[in-house]
Amino acid sequence: MKSVMRTIRTALIQSRVGTNRTENLENASKLISQAKNSGAKLISLPECFNSPYGTKFFNEYAESIPNGPTSEMLSKAARENQVYLVGGTFPEIENEKFYNTCTVWNPEGKLVAKYRKMHLFDIDIPGGITFKESDVLFAGNELAIFDVEGVKVGLGICYDLRFEELAKLYRLKGVEILIYPAAFNTTTGPMHFELLQRSRAVDNQVFVFAISPARGDQGYIAWGHSQITSPWAKVIAQAKEGEEIIYGDIDLSECDKVRQQIPIFHQRRNDIYNTVEIGAFSSK
Numbered sequence: 001m002k003s004v005m006r007t008i009r010t011a012l013i014q015s016r017v018g019t020n021r022t023e024n025l026e027n028a029s030k031l032i033s034q035a036k037n038s039g040a041k042l043i044s045l046p047e048c049f050n051s052p053y054g055t056k057f058f059n060e061y062a063e064s065i066p067n068g069p070t071s072e073m074l075s076k077a078a079r080e081n082q083v084y085l086v087g088g089t090f091p092e093i094e095n096e097k098f099y100n101t102c103t104v105w106n107p108e109g110k111l112v113a114k115y116r117k118m119h120l121f122d123i124d125i126p127g128g129i130t131f132k133e134s135d136v137l138f139a140g141n142e143l144a145i146f147d148v149e150g151v152k153v154g155l156g157i158c159y160d161l162r163f164e165e166l167a168k169l170y171r172l173k174g175v176e177i178l179i180y181p182a183a184f185n186t187t188t189g190p191m192h193f194e195l196l197q198r199s200r201a202v203d204n205q206v207f208v209f210a211i212s213p214a215r216g217d218q219g220y221i222a223w224g225h226s227q228i229t230s231p232w233a234k235v236i237a238q239a240k241e242g243e244e245i246i247y248g249d250i251d252l253s254e255c256d257k258v259r260q261q262i263p264i265f266h267q268r269r270n271d272i273y274n275t276v277e278i279g280a281f282s283s284k
């Protein structure tokens with residue numbers, strides 16, 4: 001079968017994040033326009049782009065969705081720039097519970113997907129990093145898929161990148177791009193960030209985008225190194241540590257090619273192992 005070229009210009013915005021929510025939103029809004037002016041149609045922001053990342057901040061910065069300053073900025077920016085906008089993540093409050101949530105907005109400014117971090121970041125590496133999101137946050141239970149001009153895109157957040165079954169579930173639902181807003185840190189980032197993205201890409205024959213905040217110098221230090229990875233597991237673009245926008249002209253026919261040439265999804269032995277049950281699903 002001949003594959004037809006299907007391209008989308010994408011931008012990953014590795015924005016600087018401070019303690020002032022209004023400044024964070026204004027900065028993100030400016031960078032979204034800049035990405036749009038460089039031709040991007042699908043633009044993504046980082047995890048916790050409107051607040052510092054840390055359990056003590058979730059309560060203070062939490063907003064309801066879609067009625068809050070962050071949702072309003074994202075909706076307006078998507079509409080004014082006529083782009084699909086993956087609004088990184090910000091702390092959400094609903095029924096007195098907090099979530100780490102990603103929202104997606106279409107070129108009309110409409111909310112088309114909402115995803116709550118499913119695997120909470122609870123780790124303890126002595127001499128490295130100890131973090132316990134579950135002290136404050138609740139985990140989401142639903143996948144989220146949205147459509148960009150006929151291409152299915154699935155969402156995860158940061159620690160979710162470590163869970164192959166989640167990525168495989170998306171792949172089995174027809175996803176060709178997986179997007180993870182992801183603030184890795186300076187302990188696990190150098191060991192695992194690139195490796196995990198390339199692993200999810202090659203295992204599932206999908207494009208993988210991961211978007212970090214720029215590296216700060218206080219509190220939780222984000223690793224940076226936002227990255228676009230092809231379904232062949234090639235790194236198409238990678239940021240350094242500071243504020244930066246990286247771009248990729250994504251040719252979706254690469255998914256068709258790798259899936260035809262290395263047909264692992266027809267070769268799986270589900271008579272022997274079946275690690276993924278089709279589970280909860282929501283498009284919004």
Ligand SMILES: NC(=O)CC(=O)C(=O)O
Pocket residue numbers: 120121157158159160162183184185188189
């Ligand atoms: N911050 C996260 O959710 C994940 C992370 O930093 C890691 O897995 O390491």
